[in-house]
Amino acid sequence: MPGRSRRCPMASPDWEWQRRAACRGQSLVLFFGYEGERQPQKDIRERKAKEICAQCPVRVECLDYALSRPEKHGVWSLTEDERSSERRRRMRRAAMAGVTAADQGPDGVAEIPQMLGLEAS
Ligand code: SF4
Structure with missing residues (x-):
């Protein structure tokens, strides 16, 4: 059909944020290091590298991208170790988001043992 895109939108991720990245044109070595x-x-x-990231308008997009895949190397707004911590933090938060308000104790802390059937309700 003339004028209609034949590409599947799911097959073409949004790369627009990379065009606005502060690291465009910078040395890859600065962000990924070197052997030895x-x-x-x-x-x-x-x-x-993080000084450049601090000025970058697409830090959020960059970090979300890096965390959404097994990106183990490089500085993507955060260092490798920082991304591992952030990944764990997001996983904990996502797990807690599965806890409904009814599962919360009076102080706002989830009754996790009870939810797991380890205590009588
Ligand atoms: S936040 Fe990401 S896109 Fe922006 S400069 Fe840093 S590595 Fe590049």
Whole structure:
């Protein structure tokens, strides 16, 4: 059909945010390091990369992208270790979001043992 896109929208992720990335044109080494890099050099490099990230208008999109896939290397707004922590934090939050208000105790803390059937209600 003339004028209609033949591409499946699900097959084409939104890359628009990458066009606005502050790291465009920067050295990949600054964000991904190099073979044999030692920890002190890595710390300095990551700090420099994160200075660029701090000015980036698409930090949220970048981090969401990196967390949505097994991206183990590089600085994507956060370092590898920071992303691991953030990934765990989001998983805990998502698990807690499955807790309904009725499952909350009087102080707002979920009655998790009760929910798991470990205590009589
Ligand atoms: S947050 Fe950092 S790594 Fe991500 S797009 Fe922006 S500058 Fe690049």
